[in-house]
Amino acid sequence: MANTVPIDADEQSFDMETEAFLQKRLYLNTILRYLLDHPPELNEIKRIGTDSSFLPLLSCCEGGVLLSSWIEQPGSLTAEKAGELKDEFTYLFVGPNVLPAPPWESVYLGKEALLFEETTLKVRECYKDFGLSFIHENREAEDHILIEMEFLGYLITESIEKNEPARNKELLIGQINFLEEHFLKWAPKFCEKLLEHCKTEWYQGIALLLEEYINLEIIALGMMKEAVKND
Numbered sequence: 733m734a735n736t737v738p739i740d741a742d743e744q745s746f747d748m749e750t751e752a753f754l755q756k757r758l759y760l761n762t763i764l765r766y767l768l769d770h771p772p773e774l775n776e777i778k779r780i781g782t783d784s785s786f787l788p789l790l791s792c793c794e795g796g797v798l799l800s801s802w803i804e805q806p807g808s809l810t811a812e813k814a815g816e817l818k819d820e821f822t823y824l825f826v827g828p829n830v831l832p833a834p835p836w837e838s839v840y841l842g843k844e845a846l847l848f849e850e851t852t853l854k855v856r857e858c859y860k861d862f863g864l865s866f867i868h869e870n871r872e873a874e875d876h877i878l879i880e881m882e883f884l885g886y887l888i889t890e891s892i893e894k895n896e897p898a899r900n901k902e903l904l905i906g907q908i909n910f911l912e913e914h915f916l917k918w919a920p921k922f923c924e925k926l927l928e929h930c931k932t933e934w935y936q937g938i939a940l941l942l943e944e945y946i947n948l949e950i951i952a953l954g955m956m957k958e959a960v961k962n963d
Contacts, residue, residue: 760945761885763789765878767938768835771821774814777803795940802933817934824929829904832929833922837875840918851875858910859883876923880915884949901963904956911953919946942962 763786772780772910780786790800802808824833834840842849855875859865864883866874884907891903923946926939 753894754888757948758885758888760941760948761881761888764942764945765881768878771818774809774811777814779810783839793944795937795944798933798937799942802937803806815933820930820932824935833925835877835922836873836913837880837918838873840921853917855914858914862906877919884910884915890891904960908953908960911949916949918954
């Protein structure tokens with residue numbers, strides 16, 4: 733993406749290449765939230781292998797190729813294999829034992845590595861700055877990686893749909909602050925742990941897709957900071 737034109741906060745319309753970059757960020761963000769949200773049922777695994785919305789993913793990068801390879805293995809499309817993925821999902825993200833890849837920012841950045849610390853509250857304030865709140869506030873920690881990615885997805889979607897200079901600049905600054913102060917401070921560490929502890933090609937592929945998405949957000953951060961600096 734080295735030739736991508738930076739987003740200009742004062743432009744009245746997005747450059748087509750810039751919008752394509754935003755769409756790529758949103759696509760990976762959306763697919764990853766789906767894949768990390770729950771262990772796949774057998775019918776979902778079959779659909780991922782044939783659904784047109786997933787096909788670009790399955791051939792575009794190492795993580796997608798691994799997912800495709802797992803789906804195409806003889807005997808992979810069975811209830812037994814789906815059960816193995818459910819067991820691995822529970823092992824990685826649910827417990828009851830110590831989680832090898834805890835999916836909350838506060839575990840990595842909080843002073844006591846506990847949920848609902850100051851880190852969680854700061855994330856909550858970022859959401860509130862854009863008029864958003866987590867529907868399970870105070871019951872589930874809103875610094876979970878899926879919730880943070882959903883917030884980034886919202887900001888990206890707004891950047892695509894809201895073609896207004898003042899709003900575009902607000903969205904740029906919001907993304908810069910959240911990426912710098914939150915997501916990019918801990919998501920790479922989470923991704924490393926996921927890669928280290930996952931056992932199946934399915935979750936290895938998801939971890940590599942997450943790594944690709946994180947790298948995409950690092951590129952986006954540099955572009956957006958340059959755009960704001962040149963404003």
